[in-house]
Amino acid sequence: MxxxxxxxxxxxxxxxxxxxxxxxxxxxxxxxxxxxxxxxxxxxxxxxxxxxxxxxxxxxxxxxxxxxxxxxxxxxxxxxxxxxxxxxxxxxxxxxxxxxxxxxxxxxxxxxxxxxxxxxxxxxxxxxxxxxxxxxxxxxxPSIDKQRSIVRAYQNITERIELKRRINDNLIDITDTIFFKVFLENNPAATISFTDIVQLMGGGTPKTDEDSFWNGKILFFTPKDISHSPFCIGTEKHLTNEGLNNCSSRLYPPYTTFVTCRGTVGNLALAGVPMAMNQSCYALKGKNDFPALFVFSFTRYVIATMKKKASGAVFSALVTRDFEMEKVFEPNLKDAILFEKRVKPLFTQILANTNEIQQLLDLQNALLTLLSSR
Missing domain, CATH: 3.90.220.20 (DNA methylase specificity domains)
Known part of the structure; x- marks a missing residue:
């Protein structure tokens, strides 16, 4: 023993x-x-x-x-x-x-x-x-005092994580409120298609049995990587440069909106760092210079509307036609740019909090690992 x-x-x-x-x-x-x-x-x-x-x-x-x-x-x-x-x-x-x-x-x-x-x-x-x-x-x-000290340290980290998550929830609620005030307060009519404003882009998966394609440094987003935060800063799987060159996904820049269209459908994430994406999602980009954070909030509103119209039904999948058929109000580009400027500091703080949360989770895992060596 x-x-x-x-x-x-x-x-x-x-x-x-x-x-x-x-x-x-x-x-x-x-x-x-x-x-x-x-x-x-x-x-x-x-x-x-x-x-x-x-x-x-x-x-x-x-x-x-x-x-x-x-x-x-x-x-x-x-x-x-x-x-x-x-x-x-x-x-x-x-x-x-x-x-x-x-x-x-x-x-x-x-x-x-x-x-x-x-x-x-x-x-x-x-x-x-x-x-x-x-x-x-x-x-x-170890001694009971030492045990309780370890527990307190772990709980302090947990409380800090929960605090940061609550702050992020409040910040995203504020962005929703600003979006409503700027675009929805006057009940604009739905006259155009969602895809008149937002471009849908696809992803892909390289061969899973080709070792040279995997375990590199390029983050590879899938629906499993949806988290509590609006931002995704880490993924379960990673590609090599060769893997990226052998799949249908491009390397999407930070602040790209991802929407899951299979599995757990209709979840959104913002890329916190450059990453590729599999075929179970769409990557979204604003047409005609509509900015990235506007696209996220706009899509967040549209997905909520689609779910509400579905009367509680669960989407089995989302396809391009679903977005093409979805009628939305026509946003003004100048308003979208002003909205972007107003919410950018909020999203910057959300991303900073998300990075801190990940550091705290890593610290928790390290503390659990240390238990084995005591």
Whole structure:
């Protein structure tokens, strides 16, 4: 056993409290993002007496790992007591003066734990990471003061991230308000096509089995790269120069608007740095010198209008004809340029905040990685 590492089983115990008196009706599940989430189960007419109760400060995890890819569903309940399916395992820390529950949750949040749990899973039909295997997990257990210091550092970073995200939300709301004041307050008539104002440009994907095309320095935007921020500054995949030269996408400049047209349809992102794009999106550029930030806000308004007209229906895809058929008001170019000047400082701040958020996320990941070396 590694020096200063202890068996998790020395610190935790299972809990099997059933909802026999039906006093709890707050039904949750656990996601692979390691959070409690509302359950999708329909409980109308369901006997809830056999569901397990999870108390605040307790953990729950789904022992079946084969359906979750590389991640295990495990979470610490910080909210009010809830009930959960009997298929989950509920447990708690026995002595919180020896092992802090939040510290333990940080340990579970590491990608290394997911890989370990997946590797140690067993079973022919369904692969299981059972209670005995969980108890065999080895983890560093420094002093309780040190554990709480690590947790505070992580939480401080988390709070800073949330603050910056809220600021960005407020800033984008302000740009929406300015857009409304400049262009929509007088209820302009929809007389022209969206594509009379905005040019749609496509993307493409080079051969995925050609190693020389991938893992370079050129960011490659796909719908998976949509984030909380209006800006995309990092992508899951990267191209080499050779890969870019062998796909249908050009290298789009910063402040290009991307709209997803397959998968999760109708999401928008602004390129924070130059990047290429796959065929599941359109890149948008203003015609007749309409500026880039106007194009983003204009498209944001048009997509919202399209979704509203769809009466809650989910788009299965967006194609060029959808944009050609979408009637919009005719914006004045001078107003668009003035709008651009007014909102540019706001978007500059949003981009700066997005870069800081990414740095903070990297710091969080580094802190989780350091847990393994303590």
């Amino acid at each position: 590694k020096e200063r590492y202890r068996l998790l089983g020395d610190f935790i115990q299972p809990v099997d409290e059933r909802n026999k008196e039906l006093k709890v009706d707050y039904l949750l599940g656990v996601s692979i993002s390691k959070q409690f989430i509302p359950s999708i189960a329909n409980i109308v007419g369901t006997d809830l007496s056999n569901y397990k109760i999870v108390r605040t400060g307790q953990f729950a995890y789904g022992p079946v790992t084969s359906r979750n890819g590389e991640k295990i569903s495990i979470a610490l309940l910080r909210d009010k007591d809830c009930i959960i399916s009997s298929s989950y395992t509920v447990f708690e820390v026995v002595n919180k003066n020896e092992l802090d529950s939040e510290y333990l949750m940080l340990w579970f949040s590491r990608p290394e734990f997911d890989r370990y749990a997946r590797y140690m899973s067993h079973g022919s039909v369904r692969e299981i990471f059972d209670w005995d295997e969980l108890c065999k997990v080895e983890l560093p257990v």
